[in-house]
Amino acid sequence: MTPPFNPVTAQIIDHLRQIVGAENLSTAQADIDLHARDQSQHRASPAEVVVWPAAPQHVADTLKLANEHRLPVTPWGVGTGLEGSSIPLFGGILLSFERMNQIVELHADDFQVTVQPGIGHKDLNAQLARHGLFFPPDPGANATVGGMLANNAAGIRTVRYGASKDNVLRMQVALADGRLIHVGSRSVKQSAGYDLLHLFVGSEGTLGIITEATLKLIPVPEHMSAVVAAFPTVKAAVETVVAVRGSGLDPAALEFIDAAHCRMLSSAEGVDLTENPTLFMEFHAAQQSTLSAGLEIVRQICEEMGALNFRATTDTAERKRLWHARHHSYEIMVRMHPDKQFFINDVAVPISAYPELIGFVEQIRAERNIPSTMIGHAGDGNIHVEFPFANDAEYQQAMDANGAIVLKALELGGTSTGEHGVGIGKAKYMPVEHGPALDVMRSIKQTLDPNGILNPGKIFPG
Numbered sequence: 102m103t104p105p106f107n108p109v110t111a112q113i114i115d116h117l118r119q120i121v122g123a124e125n126l127s128t129a130q131a132d133i134d135l136h137a138r139d140q141s142q143h144r145a146s147p148a149e150v151v152v153w154p155a156a157p158q159h160v161a162d163t164l165k166l167a168n169e170h171r172l173p174v175t176p177w178g179v180g181t182g183l184e185g186s187s188i189p190l191f192g193g194i195l196l197s198f199e200r201m202n203q204i205v206e207l208h209a210d211d212f213q214v215t216v217q218p219g220i221g222h223k224d225l226n227a228q229l230a231r232h233g234l235f236f237p238p239d240p241g242a243n244a245t246v247g248g249m250l251a252n253n254a255a256g257i258r259t260v261r262y263g264a265s266k267d268n269v270l271r272m273q274v275a276l277a278d279g280r281l282i283h284v285g286s287r288s289v290k291q292s293a294g295y296d297l298l299h300l301f302v303g304s305e306g307t308l309g310i311i312t313e314a315t316l317k318l319i320p321v322p323e324h325m326s327a328v329v330a331a332f333p334t335v336k337a338a339v340e341t342v343v344a345v346r347g348s349g350l351d352p353a354a355l356e357f358i359d360a361a362h363c364r365m366l367s368s369a370e371g372v373d374l375t376e377n378p379t380l381f382m383e384f385h386a387a388q389q390s391t392l393s394a395g396l397e398i399v400r401q402i403c404e405e406m407g408a409l410n411f412r413a414t415t416d417t418a419e420r421k422r423l424w425h426a427r428h429h430s431y432e433i434m435v436r437m438h439p440d441k442q443f444f445i446n447d448v449a450v451p452i453s454a455y456p457e458l459i460g461f462v463e464q465i466r467a468e469r470n471i472p473s474t475m476i477g478h479a480g481d482g483n484i485h486v487e488f489p490f491a492n493d494a495e496y497q498q499a500m501d502a503n504g505a506i507v508l509k510a511l512e513l514g515g516t517s518t519g520e521h522g523v524g525i526g527k528a529k530y531m532p533v534e535h536g537p538a539l540d541v542m543r544s545i546k547q548t549l550d551p552n553g554i555l556n557p558g559k560i561f562p563g
């Protein structure tokens with residue numbers, strides 16, 4: 102059922118101008134189009150007005166107005182989402198955080214930083230580097246902190262440092278009725294009442310809008326090493342993942358890259374990879390001797406698991422080249438297949454079930470003869486199966502395969518989305534993943550946003 106929203110009238114635009122200033126609002130077609138879809142395959146849907154708040158009070162006042170007039174509001178970080186979660190499905194107001202992109206305060210002695218939500222995590226880390234600190238969650242794209250917290254984004258370093266939810270202490274949130282509240286605290290230990298902080302994290306802008314966040318930081322490790330190991334089969338590679346995790350070593354990254362991706366990365370980025378299922382790993386330590394001892398154990402594990410080759414490097418340039426290639430694997434794939442679009446699947450399971458999940462993906466691909474590639478944050482039990490498509494029939498085939506993989510992940514005790522969030526695409530799996538708990542989520546939504554103005558059409562099916 103379509104929620105009973107009202108159109109954005111000239112009077113509303115005038116009111117918004119008074120809130121944010123004329124320079125922070127646009128109804129120009131180019132601005133509407135730029136914010137009509139994210140990086141997913143989901144169809145574009147235009148907002149009626151784009152608003153760039155410059156302060157938390159702008160956000161709160163905009164929400165108050167929208168709530169009174171029943172106008173949908175969709176927050177927007179930088180639109181790198183892969184499940185359509187920032188697409189303004191019902192038009193209304195698109196609230197873009199591109200102009201709230203500053204560090205508010207660095208608390209270096211506490212290893213914390215308070216930021217505005219529109220700062221890109223790469224830009225943040227570039228500024229933190231001179232203080233010897235970094236914010237570890239690392240999705241490949243230069244996503245904003247607000248978008249990452251809203252999606253509970255993760256990435257290559259999650260296996261050691263956790264996802265976005267594990268690296269936030271306190272947030273300021275604007276509620277649908279225009280109240281500005283603080284949730285959480287700057288204390289690392291917190292035990293005071295309901296954990297509202299983590300209620301808003303991962304809520305995809307459907308419960309409130311993040312206007313400020315205090316993040317945990319990590320000192321940049323003294324010693325780092327990258328490891329590349331290639332295997333004869335996918336099975337050997339993913340079983341090595343389980344063995345490395347079980348060894349007690351604490352990798353800072355543990356990524357699975359299939360043979361097709363290795364071929365693409367070698368030819369596009371010049372990295373030295375054989376065309377085999379491969380693991381990229383990274384290890385961090387305070388002392389060189391600890392790092393060397395750990396690397397020796399990893400070498401032994403890889404050799405026992407039948408690795409075809411094994412390379413460890415502490416050379417910073419080589420390490421950065423490898424991770425640059427890994428981070429750009431999606432863009433490289435898209436560039437090399439200009440006639441195709443890609444649907445990116447994202448499921449995660451407990452680590453012991455990872456080989457079974459990957460075996461199932463291989464079986465589905467073979468049985469249904471579906472072209473696809475795989476890349477994954479294997480250390481977290483997370484895989485992305487990438488399906489190319491050029492027409493409706495191929496897209497449908499990809500959707501069917503995705504559905505089978507999602508159900509298998511759930512059967513194995515996992516989740517329909519490890520890090521990309523629910524958005525539009527995963528909403529239909531919420532009843533099977535959550536059962537009656539989905540009704541509790543609906544009650545929370547109803548309490549915090551009774552008029553349903555916040556990012557409508559996301560998370561809940563129908």
Ligand SMILES: Cc1cc2nc3c(=O)[nH]c(=O)nc-3n(C[C@H](O)[C@H](O)[C@H](O)COP(=O)(O)OP(=O)(O)OC[C@H]3O[C@@H](n4cnc5c(N)ncnc54)[C@H](O)[C@@H]3O)c2cc1C
Nearest residue numbers: 178179180181182186240244245247248251254255306311
């Ligand atoms: C090449 C590529 C690689 C990627 N790799 C990864 C990966 O490894 N791991 C991973 O987790 N993701 C990955 N992603 C997905 C994407 O980067 C993440 O989902 C990210 O969190 C989106 O951030 P964004 O700033 O682009 O937000 P958007 O896409 O603009 O928005 C995401 C969600 O956040 C909401 N939102 C934005 N700002 C706020 C706010 N201030 N308050 C409340 N809600 C808000 C939006 O409404 C939407 O629901 C990748 C994407 C691409 C294109």
